[in-house]
Amino acid sequence: MPPIWTMVFWSLVIIGAVIYSIVGSVQSMKRTRPASPVPQKKPNRSRGRDLLGSKGNWAWMQTAGAFGLKFVRPEESGNACPAISGTVNDIRVMIQGLPRNDLTGGSRSTVFQFFFPHSAGIKLNLMLIRDSEQLRRQTAGRQSLSLDSTVKAGLLSGYFFQSDAPEIFSKCCPPDCLSHLIRLSQTYPAVMLTDNALLVHLAGFPDEPQRFRLRLGTLLDIAMNFSVFTELAAEMRKKVRNESAQKPATRKTEPKPEPAAANPVVPEPPKTIPETARADADAVEPPPFPEPADQSAFVRALWAQNRNSGQLRELFAPYVETEVEWQGTLKTHFRFSSAPVFDGTAGVKAAFELEEFKPEGGFLSIRIKAVVFFPPETESALARGTGKVFRFRGRFLKIEPIAKEIHLAGMNVTPQEETPS
Numbered sequence: 001m002p003p004i005w006t007m008v009f010w011s012l013v014i015i016g017a018v019i020y021s022i023v024g025s026v027q028s029m030k031r032t033r034p035a036s037p038v039p040q041k042k043p044n045r046s047r048g049r050d051l052l053g054s055k056g057n058w059a060w061m062q063t064a065g066a067f068g069l070k071f072v073r074p075e076e077s078g079n080a081c082p083a084i085s086g087t088v089n090d091i092r093v094m095i096q097g098l099p100r101n102d103l104t105g106g107s108r109s110t111v112f113q114f115f116f117p118h119s120a121g122i123k124l125n126l127m128l129i130r131d132s133e134q135l136r137r138q139t140a141g142r143q144s145l146s147l148d149s150t151v152k153a154g155l156l157s158g159y160f161f162q163s164d165a166p167e168i169f170s171k172c173c174p175p176d177c178l179s180h181l182i183r184l185s186q187t188y189p190a191v192m193l194t195d196n197a198l199l200v201h202l203a204g205f206p207d208e209p210q211r212f213r214l215r216l217g218t219l220l221d222i223a224m225n226f227s228v229f230t231e232l233a234a235e236m237r238k239k240v241r242n243e244s245a246q247k248p249a250t251r252k253t254e255p256k257p258e259p260a261a262a263n264p265v266v267p268e269p270p271k272t273i274p275e276t277a278r279a280d281a282d283a284v285e286p287p288p289f290p291e292p293a294d295q296s297a298f299v300r301a302l303w304a305q306n307r308n309s310g311q312l313r314e315l316f317a318p319y320v321e322t323e324v325e326w327q328g329t330l331k332t333h334f335r336f337s338s339a340p341v342f343d344g345t346a347g348v349k350a351a352f353e354l355e356e357f358k359p360e361g362g363f364l365s366i367r368i369k370a371v372v373f374f375p376p377e378t379e380s381a382l383a384r385g386t387g388k389v390f391r392f393r394g395r396f397l398k399i400e401p402i403a404k405e406i407h408l409a410g411m412n413v414t415p416q417e418e419t420p421s
Contacts, residue, residue: 056207063212089403090117097205103190104203112200114223119196120233122165126193128185130157154182172232180222198223213334224403295326299355299368309401316399327391328352328370333382348374374410381413389416
């Protein structure tokens with residue numbers, strides 16, 4: 001073999017050996033190097049959408065905003081369902097979605113919880129449950145007291161009623177509240193009323209904003225009525241306890257005769273008040289109650305003193321059906337499908353803040369609102385008006401002492417800068 005080919009041959013051998021050595025080193029490094037960590041998946045922050053969906057979450061968020069409540073996202077609630085919490089007119093509100101609820105047939109459900117500012121103090125436990133088996137499990141064989149025959153006739157569910165003062169429940173629960181019990185039993189599979197709370201179970205999740213707002217608004221009105229009941233029941237319970245705590249009258253004993261004084265003191269004859277002075281004293285009368293036309297004076301006079309609910313209703317009664325033109329800051333408004341104010345037709349319910357002041361002898365300021373039911377054509381005037389001042393005309397319907405509200409049937413409404421028609 002010529003020398004040149006010998007050199008080429010050995011050169012190729014050397015190059016191959018070098019390449020083989022390099023490849024072997026690379027393979028050795030791959031075997032000894034630790035494996036790269038597998039990237040961890042980010043936590044799923046939208047688990048609730050598996051149960052409710054984005055449309056449903058949006059409905060809950062819109063409803064919470066309409067009532068000034070807090071929306072709790074599904075990933076924050078702990079059970080992959082959204083929630084709503086906050087306070088409306090001194091009533092604490094908690095709305096929670098549940099992935100499973102035996103009271104609604106084991107399906108998904110929504111629980112509306114309303115906690116009253118006062119406790120009735122009569123150990124009340126009233127349950128309206130359609131599923132008879134679930135009612136039996138909830139009551140654990142306890143004996144139920146009897147409800148009013150009219151209420152029982154209208155119920156579409158079984159019931160359990162317990163209280164250590166059923167006579168107070170009968171006296172303080174007005175016909176409106178009894179009608180609400182019938183209405184709730186006809187609409188919801190499970191309802192519970194205790195000394196300080198109302199719980200309503202709804203099968204499924206609300207996912208339509210307008211209907212959700214309407215449902216919550218209706219339940220809030222019912223809860224406010226029951227809140228008034230708990231206050232009246234607490235007052236009566238306190239009165240009964242005070243009467244029972246009074247000691248029986250003790251037998252009168254004859255007073256011992258005192259020794260005669262050496263120089264008896266002759267009492268002076270009573271001074272007589274001239275007839276003219278007595279007439280002047282009798283002529284002094286309290287100042288007249290302000291007229292509703294003076295909005296601020298009328299509202300402040302109603303809540304100026306520490307009156308109970310009965311006194312406030314009695315004071316307001318002569319003014320029912322009085323027509324007024326007031327103004328206030330719009331807080332909330334939403335459509336409703338049926339209301340007795342308009343013979344069951346649709347309309348718009350709006351809440352206006354009227355006054356904020358500190359009552360005489362009070363430590364905290366209170367806010368008085370007007371809840372006005374307008375015809376549906378007024379909705380455009382209220383659109384995007386939250387936080388703005390409006391003038392409205394309406395007639396008085398009733399007063400809600402605990403909620404600190406005056407309800408009116410509205411006729412028209414305009415922004416303050418415009419001249420009302």
